[in-house]
Amino acid sequence: MKTLKVLLVALTALSFSVANAGELSITGSAKASYAIGSSDGASGKVEADKGLGVTNEFSLSATGELDNGMTWSYAQDIDGATVQDDAKLTLTGGFGTVGVFISEGGLDTDNTASQSVISRPSDTSYNEGMVDTWDISGMNTLQYHTPAGLIPFGITAKIAYAPSMTSGVNDYKAAGGANAVTQVNPGTGASFWNTAAAPLTQTIANMGDSATHYQVTIAEIPMLEGLTIGADYLDISGQLNSTAQEAESGSYYATYAVGPVSLGYSKSYLATAMKTHASANYLESLEATKMSAAVNVNDELSISYEQEKSEPTLKTSSTTMYDLESTGLQAAYTMGGMTLAIAMNDHENVQYSDSKDVKDTVFSVAMAF
Numbered sequence: 001m002k003t004l005k006v007l008l009v010a011l012t013a014l015s016f017s018v019a020n021a022g023e024l025s026i027t028g029s030a031k032a033s034y035a036i037g038s039s040d041g042a043s044g045k046v047e048a049d050k051g052l053g054v055t056n057e058f059s060l061s062a063t064g065e066l067d068n069g070m071t072w073s074y075a076q077d078i079d080g081a082t083v084q085d086d087a088k089l090t091l092t093g094g095f096g097t098v099g100v101f102i103s104e105g106g107l108d109t110d111n112t113a114s115q116s117v118i119s120r121p122s123d124t125s126y127n128e129g130m131v132d133t134w135d136i137s138g139m140n141t142l143q144y145h146t147p148a149g150l151i152p153f154g155i156t157a158k159i160a161y162a163p164s165m166t167s168g169v170n171d172y173k174a175a176g177g178a179n180a181v182t183q184v185n186p187g188t189g190a191s192f193w194n195t196a197a198a199p200l201t202q203t204i205a206n207m208g209d210s211a212t213h214y215q216v217t218i219a220e221i222p223m224l225e226g227l228t229i230g231a232d233y234l235d236i237s238g239q240l241n242s243t244a245q246e247a248e249s250g251s252y253y254a255t256y257a258v259g260p261v262s263l264g265y266s267k268s269y270l271a272t273a274m275k276t277h278a279s280a281n282y283l284e285s286l287e288a289t290k291m292s293a294a295v296n297v298n299d300e301l302s303i304s305y306e307q308e309k310s311e312p313t314l315k316t317s318s319t320t321m322y323d324l325e326s327t328g329l330q331a332a333y334t335m336g337g338m339t340l341a342i343a344m345n346d347h348e349n350v351q352y353s354d355s356k357d358v359k360d361t362v363f364s365v366a367m368a369f
Contacts, residue, residue, distance in 0.1 A: 028058025031366040035125040039358045051125070058369075069093070077104075097145040106137025107160050107215040109232045113253040113264030115294035117304040118364065121328030121345040126360040128347040130310050130324055131286050133249035133268045134204045134234050136162045136213050154220030160213040165205050186272040186283040200283075202272055207247045209238030226257045239273060245284065247273035260296040264306075274315075281319050287311045303331045312352060322349040337368045 035051035061075040070093040077086035090099030099105075110133045114120050122130040139162040146157045187201045204211070217230035233250035251268030270286045292306035308326045325348045332341040343362045350356040 023064070024060065024062045026058055026060055027369065028056065029366055029368045030054065030056040031364060033125070033362055033364040035360060035362045037126050037358060037360040039356070075104075092147075094147060096147040096150070097143075099143055101141045101143055101160070103138050103140075105141060105143055105160060106135045107158055107213040107232050108133050108135040108137070108234070108249075108251065109215060109230050109253050110251040110266055110268035110288060111290070112230060113255050113266040113290065113292065114306060115255070115262050115264045115292040115304050116306045116328060116330055116343075117294055117302045117332040118330045118341045118343050118362075120290075120308060121306055121326040121343075121347070122308050124328065124343045124345055124360065125362045126345070126347065126350075126358055128324065128326055128358065129351040130288075130308060130326060131200050131270065132288070133251055133270050134207070134236070134247065136160060136204070136211050136234065138204075139211070140164075140166060141213075152220075153218055153222070156217050156219070158215040162211045162213075164210060165208060185275055200272070202247065204236070204247075207239060207273060208236040211236045227254065228256075229254045241275050242273040244274040245271060247271060251288075262294045264290070264292040266290045281314050281316050283312055284315050285313045287313070300335065301331070301333050303329075305329050310352075320354075322352050322354045324349050324352050339366045339368075340364075341366070 032054045033051070035053075037051075057077060059075055059077050061073065063071065063073045065071050070091060072089070072091050074089050075087065086104040087102040088099055088104045090097050111120060111123075118124065122128055141160040141162045143158065143160045146155075148154075148156065151157070185201070211234060213232065213234045215230065215232040217228065219228045221227050221229070229252070231250065231252040234248060236247055239246050249268070249270040251266055253264070253266035255265075256263045266289070268288045268290075272283055272285065274282050274284070288308065288310045290306065290308045292304060294302060294304035296302050306328050310324045312321045312323075314321060326345060328343055328345040330341065330343040332339055334340075341362075341364045343360075343364075345360050345362075347358045347360070350358050
C-alpha cells in the first residue's frame with residue numbers, strides 16, 4: 001500500500017505543476033415521486049399516508065490534459081440539501097488511474113447485477129431494512145484502477161485503501177480518525193435488529209483502523225459474448241476483540257445481455273465481528289441472493305423484475321430467524337431527457353420479522369440535465 005501512496009502523491013503533484021486549463025461541466029437530475037404503501041401481514045402492520053417528494057443532485061466536473069498526455073479529472077456532487085457530499089480527483093495515463101475518492105468510488109458488487117429499470121426493490125421507497133455487504137464508499141480512500149486492455153479477456157482490477165475508518169470528509173485539511181476502535185458485538189438472537197435506520201448494531205466505522213477493498217471484473221469471455229462476471233472482497237485491518245470471528249464481506253455477480261433482454265445474478269456474504277461468547281447466540285453472518293431480468297420493449301419502454309433475498313444465520317439454531325425478501329416489477333418510459341416510471345414492490349418479513357409484509361407502489365418522473 002506504501003507504493004500506491006507514493007505514486008499518488010507524485011502524480012497529483014505533477015498534475016498541479018504542468019496541467020493545462022480544463023473544461024467545466026454540470027450534469028444532474030431532478031426527480032419527483034408519489035408513493036403509496038400498505039401492509040397485509042399478520043404481524044407488525046404498517047399503515048402510512050401517501051408520500052410526495054422532490055429531490056435533485058447535480059455534479060460539477062472538470063477535466064484537462066497534462067503536457068505528457070496524461071489526463072486529470074475532478075468531480076464534486078451536490079445533493080438536494082446543497083451538501084457537497086461526494087468528490088474525487090484522478091489522474092489517468094498508460095499506467096491506469098490513481099485518485100483520491102471522498103465518499104465516492106465504492107467497489108462492492110452485491111448490487112452490480114441489478115437490471116431493475118428504476119432501482120432495486122429494496123432501494124425504492126419503503127425502508128424494509130435489508131442489510132447489504134460492508135463497503136468503504138462512505139470513506140476517504142486512495143484508489144488504483146488498471147487501464148483498459150492491459151489484461152486479456154477485458155479483465156479490470158481496482159483496489160481502494162482507506163487509511164482510517166473516518167466517514168467521508170470533503171476538506172483539504174481533513175484529519176484521520178482516531179485509531180481507538182470501539183468494537184461491539186452484533187445483537188443476540190432475533191434482537192440483532194436495532195432500528196429501521198441502522199438495523200445491524202455493527203457499522204463499518206467501528207470495525208477497525210483501516211480497510212482495503214478489492215474488485216475484479218471480466219467483460220470479454222470467449223464464446224460468451226454479452227456475459228460479464230465480477231467479484232469483490234473487503235478486508236478490515238486493526239480489528240479489536242474479534243477473537244471468535246473477524247468482520248469481512250464480499251460478493252460475486254454475473255450479467256448477460258442478448259438482444260433486448262438482460263439478466264443479472266449476484267451472491268453476497270457478510271460476516272460480523274464477534275468476541276468469544278459461548279452462550280450468547282449472536283448474529284454470525286448474512287447471505288444474500290439477488291436475481292433480475294429486464295426487457296427493452298422498444299427504444300422508449302423498458303420493464304424489469306427483480307427478487308432480493310437476505311438470509312441471517314446465528315451462532316446456534318436455538319433462535320428462529322426469518323429471511324427478508326423483496327420483489328419488484330417496474331416499468332420506465334423515456335422521452336428525451338424525461339423518464340416516467342412505476343415500481344410495484346412487495347417486501348416479506350420486513351426488518352427480518354415474521355409475517356411483517358409490506359407493499360409499496362411508487363410513481364416517479366425524472367428530468368436529466
